Amino acid sequence: MTTNAISQVLVFFVVLLGLAKPLGWYMARVYEGKPVGLDCLLGPVERALYRLCGVRPADEMDWKRYAMAMLLFNAAGLFFLYGLQRLQNLLPLNSANLEAVPADLAFNTAASFVTNTNWQAYGGETTLSSLTQMLGLTVQNFVSAATGMAVLVALIRGLNRSTSTTIGNFWSDLARSTLYILLPLSLLLSLLLVSQGVVQTFDSYQTATPLQSVVHEQGNSRTEPTEIIEQIIAVGPAASQIAIKQLGTNGGGFFNANSAHPFENPTPFTNFLEVLAIVLIPASLCYTFGVMVDDTRQGWALFMAMMILLLPFVAIGLSAEQSGNPLLTAAGVDQLSNAGQAGGNMEGKETRFGITGSALWSVVTTAVSNGAVNSMHDSYTPLGGLVPLFLMQFGEVVFGGVGSGLHGMIVFAIIAVFVAGLMVGRTPEYLRKKIEPYEMKMAALLLLIMPIVVLGFTALAMSTETGRWSILNPGPHGFSEILYAYTSQGNNNGSAFAGLNANTPFYNLTGGIAMLISRFWLAIPILALAGSLASKKPVPVGPGTLPTHTPLFVVLLIGVVVMVGALTFLPALALGPIVEELMIRGS
């Protein structure tokens, strides 16, 4: 790695560390209902929301009512988004005259945005009208993120309360996440992005007369080549959507190329802001957790575990991509880094970001369940592509999605105290709550569902003709494409090895089901866990209590995450990227 690469990575993590504490403190105040400084402006809006919905925010819910409210709200969102896509040809703000979205694709896209995945089987600029992007996708970017945060806060309350039957009010958690956290941050970020060149207009296209025309061979010798003398440049209300797709760990691009597109991510500075926005809220929530359980050391312990899991992958990803593709060197291509060029494996990457800006992004966007891309992961070197794949397979707990990442990590912490309890023969406790068979059953559900979904659907796709038909790249890389697709959807990430033709009824349906299971089948056990923990009396801390803020516990937690992640997926990884890496070295 070059000095500049190390500096860029260092500055990124220092800024993140600097922002995590103040934002985490702010979010804790939001969820504890304390004044946050925006109350005079947003307070009336919040109260009007409750009044019109007939909701009293002080009415607390038990876990079943909380879960039901969450599921109904998301179901309503799913149907609304599906309908919007199916009818977009009849609705306004469709200046490009796009047709209605086909049923299977509309289902997949609706499931994708409601579950905070933002898997995109469509190309933004060629499939969805501005109305669908705004009323459908942008809205779900906000509320799916807010849903994740609400479930997390419910779990934290469960840990913090004693002999309580309730875990909060879903409507209030949803509204406050959206109003006080996501909206102000998105407004700020979108304006910063526009100032750098991200487009924000209600026009759909600009037409330019380029310096030189393109002579386009049709690939058919009988037809004359056509000369293209115009450049149609797609624009749109992009900045407002990009801000929330980054902050809400959504990841769905306004344009097909996502944040590789110069209008989504025009400069190295926007790249820095966007990659920071990916991890900002998930990282800060660790501190929020610490504040809300009255012991910030607990939050920092989880934060450190995530950071220690993340950093080695930054190093591996960066050096794999910087070392380039040996097959191209053989073709007479210079991939060495020097004063004139970044070098490295530049297929699918943008010149302004080079290797550092691209590889750092690929690690962060998959560790965090964001899934936005600024380079094409399918064209990464085998090791460089293994890193994002493997990070998702941890179950999106290395920061993970807003809310969902931390609640996943808290479950791993519960498993870690259980494992430690087994070793020394004591009843496991986490934050003074006894961990008993019911909690372990819920935690085990969380561990099992995701691998079953990911590996089951991968096996199904590999063993059917329809599944294999979509593969673009031959050999083990083709298997990686399918494994990546279900890993991404089964962990609500949304990035892709995009060579796979995912817009087929088979992939749209199986992928949509995978996303829905992974999101909601996991959220329900989390809320059940919250309800069960809330009802317990805290046990006094004794000499036999395992402290959960120490370096020892951090190491134990990392061990549990790695064991579960690695052991489950290593055989599948061996068939894909690992074989490909061996092939490339052998050639």
Place this chain on the structure above:
Amino acid sequence: MKDHIRPALTMLLLLTVLTGLVYPLAVTGLAQVFFSDQANGSLIMREGKVIGSKLIGQYFDKPEYFWGRPSATVSFPYNAAASGGSNLGPTNPALIEAVKARVAALRSADPGNDSPIPVDLVTASGSGLDPHISPAAALYQMNRVARTRGLETTIVQNLVAQHTEERQFGLLGEPRVNVLRLNLALDALRH
């Protein structure tokens, strides 16, 4: 469950208005007032006509122009209405063949130039619309452009130097050259 139905529907409706209408409209309003050039696509005008965007690359294959990155967009290169990369994997024979063909095209356009070819000049960008090439890729093409245009190499070299953007704040991203702006500057020399 029944008592959740009204809040679920009303909350969705109200948050849709707030985040799907008020928020993007507010951003658009502010953007158009304060950053109208950027918000509308950073367009480049020449003689009253839109030539392109500072941020969107264009296709060049004439020897008198600097060439940009290969583009894998649908239908034709630098299709700014359908962005995308090649998604070819590192061991895919199609990738290796494509790179070899690009190397051959660069060599045949500039016989006698045996310097190694910078990687960004023969690999497709992620967006297919990358407006930049590396300074190394510009220098590689400098002699060809100067010779075809009948210009002193130093003049072209100075133009490349003028159009080389350093890392942002001296730290972020990579040094780069905007191909369209460089080619516009070359054309402007004739006037």
